[in-house]
Amino acid sequence: MDAESLLEREHELETLAGALDAALTGAGSLLLVEAPAGIGKSALLRAARRLARDRGIAQLVARGTPLERALPFGVAGRLLERSGERAPREPLAVPDDDGLGLIRTFAEAIVDLAWPAPASAAARPLLVVVDDAQWADAPSLRVLVHLAARLDDLPVALVAGVRTGEPDAPSELLEALRGAGAARTLRPAPLGDAAIAQLVTRTLGEHASPELVRACANASGGNPFYLRELLAAVGSEAPRTPTADQLEQLVPDSVLRSVLVRLARLGQAASRLASAAAVLGDGATLDAAATLAELEPLAAEQAADVLADAGVLDAGEPLRFSHPLIASALLADMGSFARARAHRRAAELVADAGPERVAMHLLHARPQRDPAVVTPLRRAAALARERGAPAESVRLLERALAEPPPAEQRPALLLELADAGIRSGAADAPERIEEALELIDEPHARGAAQLALSRQLHHVGEFARAAALAGDARAALPPGDPLQPRLLAAHVASAFLDPGLHVQSKAMMEPLLAAARRGDLPHDPGLLALLAMRMAEAGEPVATVRTLADAALAGGPLLDHDSHGTSLGFLAAALLWSDELELAERWLAQAVAAARRHAAVLPQFVACYFRACVHLQRGRLAEAVADAEHALEIHRYGWASSSAAATVLARAQLERGDLDAAREAIAVAETGDERRPEHVLLLEARARVRLAAGDHAGALADALAAGRHTERYGAAPSARAHEWRPIGARAAHALGDTRAARELVDEALALTRDDDAARIRGDVLRAAGVVTGGEEGLALLAEAVTLLERSPALLSRAHALAEHGAALRRAGQRRAAREPLQRALELADDAGAEPLVARVRDELRALGLRPRRAARSGAASLTPAERRIAELAADGLSTPQIAHHLTITKKTVETHLSHIFGKLDVRSRTELPAALTAGEQAAADVDARGDADARPDAAPAAP
CATH class of the missing domain: 1.20.50 (Pheromone ER-1)
Structure with a gap:
């Protein structure tokens, strides 16, 4: 059917043509054609291809199928195969910063087809068509998401067809496509009465009475596929035409059954060949289908022509059904045992196509104690694991285990299954390994399993x-x-x-530590991470810890893939305790990205937790909240305790001024096991929350309990890893227990006297200055500020500046107090630390100053992180695309966008460009008038 003959699809065709015309001018676009089965989305995609041919636009075409969803990058690979490009087979050796790895490699290969060389001035317009995207494998959908983020700069029209109503569709990835900045969605409607009447009349001629047309409309619901098959069934009854009453009794299921009846009338050979093609899946060769159908070559060719003439198959090879519903009807009509037997035979026929294609059929075949099928299943699982699809690897290995494998292969298969399960977040890995251990005698292999x-x-x-x-x-x-x-x-x-x-x-x-101090370092990244953590905890020089960290990171951001985040956590703690926040931030961004690329659940959550800690220290509170909440999702997988992530969430919420949210996070942390080492983090965080709420006695009790807990676990005698002493000192000071407060700060000062980790020593000095008071306290606070000036811990710096400024004001040094307080206000406002902002503003007012009113709305109120995200959203990037671009979580982006929308008083992303532009103009007007903020009032307030 020509594009012009599609009925009631003028708007859709015009939109498709517009996207292709835009590609000719160098502008990219994404069109999603979403519709229920049979409504005509595939016909629209075929029309798009014809329109592209008319314009001389090159095409990449692929289609998702239920059979091939277990094949990572299957759809992306077919796109490139049909272009003559070689699909990438291996993951990148070095993780890239945005964490897309092989996904990015596939997407860039498509981009290269539109821009043949970096220096080329002539782009090639390109149409990329993916039909039935709801059945595409997840990695291929991620390729499309990544490609969609580049469309503004590419002469590419990306058109994806999505069947709605599929219960197991990858909703998150499809939503990421829908959210792309260049995306538009077409939703073709059922045919109206006029179109139905035209089709019925065209098919039935003089038999098309108004009553019959109305009956066809009722029976088909305006669904073009159902209508076509209904009319084909009616036509086959000629010259006896069903009555309107008979037609109105038909429903879609019976229409599909009529397809099978019509196929049977085409002859036994055609029916068998169609069933074989349905088992093999789209793209089968005629020879394979003929063999599966047990047809001679000539009979198969004749049957294929008959099926093409009847509109069941597209003409030519490879074999493709004109509509997926036909293949579905054929498969549903086969008995389950017959279908499984056919898939096993199909696996034999496609043996030369590679292990992945063989495995796709074996997944649908019954186990039959055939050791030969275990090898392709294991090979396909290995490829899936390498390509970042461990869940598919688990599925394939479980099928291999069910066959079952030969006895000598079972231990290795169990270990492979455990490894894939760990990477995908399954919690039954220990049982798999224990089963394998019972079967292993060889010492090295047994050691690996242990x-x-x-x-x-x-x-x-x-x-x-x-x-x-x-x-x-x-x-x-x-x-x-x-x-x-x-x-x-x-x-x-x-x-x-x-x-x-x-x-x-x-x-x-001890022997390892002594060797490391001499410069003799081990090669194992896990040992290097442990050494770094122990030395950082003990307060050893930051340079030594940095040397160990650099050595550990030489092998990649995840350090040791097989430790599943343990080594990563030790090294992250070492950098955090050593105030190496900038290195930690860069590395953890790479670690999060690499973990996502490998679909490694545990390393991703460990990295997110520690990155939340870094964000907290650096004064990025919204990012800290988002990363901590993401890390809490580990609870879903039954692995680590949620205490650590909940405590950093509580601290971030407390700094933001949301005491209720902080208490909720503490409640989550309290569900953890108090015997575990991270229980100390709960005690410290709860002490902070109680201190902020005015429960000074409870805060002191928690702080002292934290000290006892660290002693129980034999923590090194330093103040780097734990902060209970300064917290307890502040609580004791608030209670008026000066002696207890001084004992705690004196102990902390002694432990950090030679510590070159600026934040650790600076925080202790700040607490000591508050507790000590007077001239000595002022000196301690001034030293804290000086020390924290060289630390990237901006939140600690803001608190120290605020305490120093307040102490100067109380001492009558009003002029000297202004500068630290104004700097504290700027840092606190950028961080979104509302309680600190309010306190500093009160201090400035007490000095008789009118501090700049922190903008609560408009572009001027955006923090640097919010402005960056607002600009990307204004440029058309979706939430997933912004998350990928900035290597942050989608939750972080969503949190920021909710604040941005509120501050700018907008309801949609389309309003962002105008709101940002208006804000810039308003800021320029303020600057032109001169800044009268922070000047003395006519009547200064008393100190």
Whole structure:
């Protein structure tokens, strides 16, 4: 059917033509054609291809199918295969900053077709068509999302067809496509009465009575596919035409059954070939379908021509159904055992097409104790894991296990399944590994399995068992075995976190620490991360910790993939405690991105938690909240305790002035196991919340309990890792217990006297200055400010400036107080630290100043992070695209956008450009009038 013959699709065709014309001028666009099955979206996509041919525009075309959803990058690969380009087969060796890895590689290959060379002045307009995107594999959909983010600069029309109403459609990825800045959605409606009458009349001629037309409309609901098949069924009854009453009894299911009846009338060969093509899936060769259908070549060719003439298949090869509903009807008509048997035979026929295509059929075939099928399933699982699709890897390996595999392959398969399960967030990995251990006798292989199990027991908090298992494995292997360093790292890590094994942990670490101080570093990244953490906790020089961190990071941002975030967490803690926030921020952004690329659940959550800590210290409170909330999602997977993420969330909410939200986060943290090491974080955070709420006694009790908890776990005698002393000192001071307050700050001052981590020492000096008071207190606060000037911890700097300014005002040094208070106000306002802003403004007013009123609305009220996101949104980027661009979570973007919309008083993204422009003009007008803010009042207030 020509584009011109599509009925009641003028708007859709005009929009498609407009997108292609725009591509000719160098402008890209994304069109989503969304409709229920049979409404005509595929016909519109075919029309788009014809319109592109008329304009000389090159095309890339692919289609999703239910059978191939387990094939990572299957749709993206077919797009490139049909262009003559080679689809990338391996992930990038070095993770890129935006974390899209192989996804980006595929997308860039498509981009290269539109821009043949960087220096080329002549772009090639391109149409990219993906039909049935709801059945596309997830990595391919991510390729489309990434490509959509580039469309503003590309001469590409991207058109995707999406069948609505599919219960297992990848809604999040499809929503990311819908949210692309260049996206428009076409939703073709059911045919109206006039179009139905025209089609019925065209088919039935003089038999098309008004009553029959109305009956066809009622039976088909205006669905073009159902109407066409209904009319085909009516036509097959000629010269006896059904009555209107008979037609009105038909429903879509019966229409599909009529398709099968019509196929049967085409002959046995055609029916068998159609069924074989449905089993093989779109893109099958005629030879494969003929073999599966048990037809001779000539009979198969004749049957294919008959099916094409009847509109069941498209003409030519490869074999494709004119509509997916026909294939669905054929598959549904087959008995389940017959269908499974056909898929197993299909797997044999496509053996030369690679393990992934074989595995797609084996997933739908019954296990039959055939060891030969295990190998392609394992190979396909390995490819899926490498391409960042561990959930598909699990599915494939579980199918291989069900076959079952030969006895000698079962242990390795169980370990592969456990590894893929860990990466996808499954919690049954330990059981898989334990089963494998029962079957392994060879020492090295057994040691590898014990290492894997030890790490998983560590993640679920069974530190003693994890340490014992790693220790047993070490003892069973010779000293020179390559597993020894990794087993030592696992042994020490678990022993370090178990209160009963601290002596053992320190004994194991001491030779390594002594060697590291001499510059003799181990090569294993897990050991390097452990050493960095222990040295940072003990207050050793920051440069030493930095050297260890650089060595650990040499192998990539995730350090040790097999530790599933443990090594990553130790190194992140080391950098946080050493005030190396800038390095930590850069690295953790890469770690989050790499974890997303590999679909590694645990490393992603660990990295998000520590990045939330970094954001908190750097005064990016909205980002800290978003990352902490994202890290809390680990609860869904049954792995680590939620306490740590909930405590940083509580602290961030407290700094923002939302005491209720902080209390809610504390309540979440209180559900954790108080025997675990991170319980100290809950005690410290709860002490802060109680202090802010005026519960000084409760705050002091929590702070002292935190100190006892650290002693129980044998923490090093330093103040880097834990902050209970300054918190407790402030609480005791508020209670009037000067002696207790001084004891706590004196102890903290002594521990940090030689500490070169600026934030740690600066925070202690600030608490000491508040507690001490007088001239000595002023000196301590001034020292805190000086020290924090060289720290990237902007929130600590803001608090120190505020305390110093307030102390100067109380001491009568009014002029000297102005500058630190004004700087504190600027930092606090940028951070969104509302309680600190309010306090500093009160201090400035007490000086008789009129502090600049912090803008609460308009563009001037946006923080730097909000402005950046607002500008990207104004440029048309969607929430997922902004998240990818800035390597932050979607939750962060959503949080910022909600604030941005409120401040700018807009309801949609389309209003953002005008609101930002108006804000810039208003700011320019203010500057032109001169800044009269922060000047003395005529009658200064008393100090």
